[in-house]
Amino acid sequence: MTDNISKHVTHWIGGKPFDGTAARQGDIYDPATGQVSGKVDFAGADEVDAAVAAAKAAFPAWRDASLSQRTKVLFRFRELVHEHRDELARLISAEHGKVVSDAAGEVARGLEVVEFACGIPHLLKGGFSENVSTRVDAYSILQPLGVVAGITPFNFPAMVPMWMFPVAIACGNTFVLKPSEKDPSASVRIAELWAEAGLPDGVFNVVHGDKAAVDGLLHHRDVRAVSFVGSTPIARYIYETAAANGKRVQALGGAKNHMVVLPDADLDLAADAAVSAGFGSAGERCMAISVVVAVDPVGDELLAKIKERVAGLRIGPGDDPESEMGPLVTRAHRDKVASYLDSGVAQGATLAVDGRETPVIGGGGEGFWLGPTVLDHVTPEMDAYRDEIFGPVLTIARVGSYEEAMELLAGNPYGNGTAIFTNDGGAARRFQNEVEVGMVGINVPIPVPMAYYSFGGWKDSLFGDSHAHGMEGVHFYTRTKAVTARWLDPSHGGVNLGFPTNG
Numbered sequence: 194m195t196d197n198i199s200k201h202v203t204h205w206i207g208g209k210p211f212d213g214t215a216a217r218q219g220d221i222y223d224p225a226t227g228q229v230s231g232k233v234d235f236a237g238a239d240e241v242d243a244a245v246a247a248a249k250a251a252f253p254a255w256r257d258a259s260l261s262q263r264t265k266v267l268f269r270f271r272e273l274v275h276e277h278r279d280e281l282a283r284l285i286s287a288e289h290g291k292v293v294s295d296a297a298g299e300v301a302r303g304l305e306v307v308e309f310a311c312g313i314p315h316l317l318k319g320g321f322s323e324n325v326s327t328r329v330d331a332y333s334i335l336q337p338l339g340v341v342a343g344i345t346p347f348n349f350p351a352m353v354p355m356w357m358f359p360v361a362i363a364c365g366n367t368f369v370l371k372p373s374e375k376d377p378s379a380s381v382r383i384a385e386l387w388a389e390a391g392l393p394d395g396v397f398n399v400v401h402g403d404k405a406a407v408d409g410l411l412h413h414r415d416v417r418a419v420s421f422v423g424s425t426p427i428a429r430y431i432y433e434t435a436a437a438n439g440k441r442v443q444a445l446g447g448a449k450n451h452m453v454v455l456p457d458a459d460l461d462l463a464a465d466a467a468v469s470a471g472f473g474s475a476g477e478r479c480m481a482i483s484v485v486v487a488v489d490p491v492g493d494e495l496l497a498k499i500k501e502r503v504a505g506l507r508i509g510p511g512d513d514p515e516s517e518m519g520p521l522v523t524r525a526h527r528d529k530v531a532s533y534l535d536s537g538v539a540q541g542a543t544l545a546v547d548g549r550e551t552p553v554i555g556g557g558g559e560g561f562w563l564g565p566t567v568l569d570h571v572t573p574e575m576d577a578y579r580d581e582i583f584g585p586v587l588t589i590a591r592v593g594s595y596e597e598a599m600e601l602l603a604g605n606p607y608g609n610g611t612a613i614f615t616n617d618g619g620a621a622r623r624f625q626n627e628v629e630v631g632m633v634g635i636n637v638p639i640p641v642p643m644a645y646y647s648f649g650g651w652k653d654s655l656f657g658d659s660h661a662h663g664m665e666g667v668h669f670y671t672r673t674k675a676v677t678a679r680w681l682d683p684s685h686g687g688v689n690l691g692f693p694t695n696g
């Protein structure tokens with residue numbers, strides 16, 4: 194990106210950039226410098242209508258495209274995203290702030306869902322029962338819903354949309370994406386790659402914007418289903434509003450992921466995990482570890498190992514190969530995250546590492562910087578424990594036993610991801626069985642499921658019934674039809690009157 198100031202991001206509707214005039218626009222920032230790097234158009238009702246109309250018009254032909262036609266496009270798209278992964282990673286890094294290697298990692302994880310969707314001929318197979326009555330067969334088919342929408346957060350501008358649209362499109366639906374207005378460029382580049390892959394115009398559309406664009410989709414009569422990923426209050430709103438408008442909805446919300454470290458754990462492994470999962474992408478991950486639950490007596494030794502590793506982390510601009518952690522996404526978010534350092538200390542926590550003092554490669558300028566921070570002796574009534582901080586603040590809660598750790602987790606409203614570190618297989622198995630959390634890691638810090646499993650939390654981390662991608666994604670984006678068929682066959686005696694037709 195040579196001329197950042199002139200960057201102008203607009204909608205992608207019907208296979209091309211939208212050429213209307215935007216009544217409203219938002220600023221795009223370079224979080225490493227704090228400067229505005231471009232503008233993004235915000236959709237109102239007219240642009241949302243245009244995108245949904247394009248998707249609706251494209252649906253009949255795409256629904257009827259053979260499975261091999263669809264998979265051909267998906268395979269080409271997979272190759273193109275793979276070829277352009279570094280370019281996509283740089284686009285993401287420039288607007289989100291995360292280091293380029295993290296951004297490349299998210300593209301790679303998104304690609305895994307595209308690869309999963311390439312298997313759609315197998316995934317869409319229905320069931321068949323021959324002779325449910327004499328010469329009567331019964332079978333089920335999975336059919337697409339129509340126009341479906343995805344509304345996504347800033348923190349994974351490529352991967353989270355890719356949890357949704359590969360599966361939706363492979364199933365025969367057409368898609369309208371409303372990405373985060375904070376880092377909108379990757380979604381448009383992805384739309385261009387779809388077009389290059391041969392996806393018919395209108396099957397994949399992008400509208401940018403804020404609440405007005407989202408509300409336009411939630412109330413649109415032609416949108417059949419809504420997938421959302423973002424914070425819990427907005428997830429709850431999306432779920433209630435979309436459901437009230439008769440739509441199928443899955444709304445994935447926020448997180449407060451606990452990592453339980455038992456006394457018999459390998460503490461070096463646990464400290465490595467806490468630091469990489471706590472500070473990767475500056476903690477702006479829904480699977481970030483935000484609470485380390487240290488079971489007595491490991492607290493002091495574990496803290497020492499964590500501090501040792503944090504001291505070696507290099508903070509700097511995302512496109513500097515030396516940087517291991519970038520800035521936060523906006524100034525407002527940076528300041529909100531930093532406020533938990535003060536409130537934590539005021540409420541009795543110990544500031545073991547103060548990220549406000551971390552040096553930044555190149556000086557940092559006016560960028561949205563906050564270094565890795567460790568708050569020790571955090572307890573459930575503190576704001577730093579109760580709120581989702583979504584930044585580079587690792588909190589440590591000390592407990593006396595496994596049972597106390599489980600009580601802590603049970604009392605937390607979120608249930609996205611969790612991890613346990615132990616060498617006791619029985620304890621790990623008990624944890625996996627008892628814990629009220631959707632995704633569990635055992636000696637693994639960020640248990641993001643593979644594409645062929647499904648991604649989703651429990652409790653306030655998900656509103657709706659289906660998790661994302663995997664078979665739950667296929668079911669979310671299809672409706673089942675059950676068919677019972679009788680074919681008259683004169684050579685076998687003509688009409689069969691034996692089939693019970695009631696009930």
Ligand code: NAD
Pocket residue numbers: 344345346347348349353371372373374402403404407408422423424425427428430445446447448478479581583609649650654
């Ligand atoms: P957000 O909830 O602020 O925004 C998400 C989307 O909703 C964006 O597209 C945004 O434009 C839109 N939006 C924002 N306010 C709205 C409103 N009042 N009405 C309608 N739409 C609105 O989330 P964010 O700050 O972009 O992302 C961070 C959050 O996402 C964190 O809470 C994080 O835990 C969560 N997240 C969850 C998962 C998961 O899988 N559960 C994954 C990634 C991120």
